[in-house]
Amino acid sequence: MTEDIRIFSYLPNPRVWKSLITAKLAKVEIKVIGDKPRNLPEWLWDFDAKKLEEIDSEELRKYKRQSKRGFKGDLFKTDEFLDKHPFGTVPAGFNSDGSVGIFESNSIMRAVARASNNHKLYGGTNKLTQSRIDSFLDANLVFAREFQVYVLELTELNDYLYKRMTSAYLFYLDGIEKALANQSYIVGNELSIADISFVCDFAQFLRERDSKEIINNQGYEIISKNFEEEFPYVFEHLMKLYQRQEFKEVMQDYLDKAFT
Ligand SMILES: N[C@@H](CCC(=O)N[C@@H](CS)C(=O)NCC(=O)O)C(=O)O
Incomplete structure (x- = not known):
């Protein structure tokens, strides 16, 4: 095939x-x-x-x-x-x-x-739901681009870079936290590609915790240090999806280290 x-x-x-x-x-x-x-x-x-x-x-x-x-x-x-x-x-x-x-x-x-039969993960036939999913995907890309730069420069941080990353992190997570306050998934009550993209990119960002020493040695703190307490809905959502079979089979134990 x-x-x-x-x-x-x-x-x-x-x-x-x-x-x-x-x-x-x-x-x-x-x-x-x-x-x-x-x-x-x-x-x-x-x-x-x-x-x-x-x-x-x-x-x-x-x-x-x-x-x-x-x-x-x-x-x-x-x-x-x-x-x-x-x-x-x-x-x-x-x-x-x-x-x-x-x-x-x-x-x-x-x-x-x-490419699927029913486009269920991408809003089905509802064009407005598709557009709302797109909105979150765009917001997610802005965040992902910011942390791509941060990760690539992790051994040579400076105040400008660190402030930009902190502000992008707070902006993005604040929005996701609000979106999840009254519903089970990022867009409504069904799993969509907005959730999938969020999990994959944010999991990658959380790996900054692996570089704690490198970050601390330059006089900075892990940006996601208090993530679990500051963004409880986001944390719960991330964990729920990370443990789901289809995610687990692909991501394996990628995030385990970030929470030990
Ligand atoms: N936002 C893009 C990022 C892709 C990207 O920046 N890829 C880099 C590697 S991390 C690349 O392919 N670079 C090719 C080059 O250096 O010529 C995505 O999500 O696909």
Whole structure:
């Protein structure tokens, strides 16, 4: 059976988990290709991604590109890859024949949800619910971008960066806490991709707790230090979903360390 969506990425990657969890819940066929983060420079980034050792060294030269974000040095990306993925990032999603590229992990997840029979995780047929889900996904991306910068600079923090991250954290969590105050899920009373995206991105952010010493040594505190007490609805929601089978199978024990 051919897959509905193909994803190339470094693995494991919480951004890919969004699509994996959605695929499990929505019974959509996806194929994930990739390797450890440090090995991705040894791959040709393409719909038909492969290890560089399979490619002639003369041919390889034309694929060489300077990395832009999250990687150092050179990466190898085909022209077709850059045509489908103009920002050149992973996770890189594709439709089943590779003729369409889908980038941004939230959008790849949306494509997976749309590939299901009933789009249940993406508001079903209700366009307003779909738009409300989109609203949370946009808010989530703003938060995720902020913490991407924070994580990449974690060993060289400064006041500007730290304040920006703190304010993005408080802004985002305050909104999610309010959304969850009177309902069981982020959008209404049904699980949606807004919840899935929240769990995957926020779980990744909480791993700042693994770097407590590095952060403290620079004179700063863990931003999520009092998360459980300050945002009880968010905490409860995160734990409820983290323990759910479809999430657990993908995330395994990723968050356990953050709560010990
Ligand atoms: N917001 C994007 C982030 C993707 C992203 O920034 N990916 C980086 C790695 S963390 C990348 O692929 N960089 C490629 C490069 O450096 O050329 C998403 O959620 O998919």
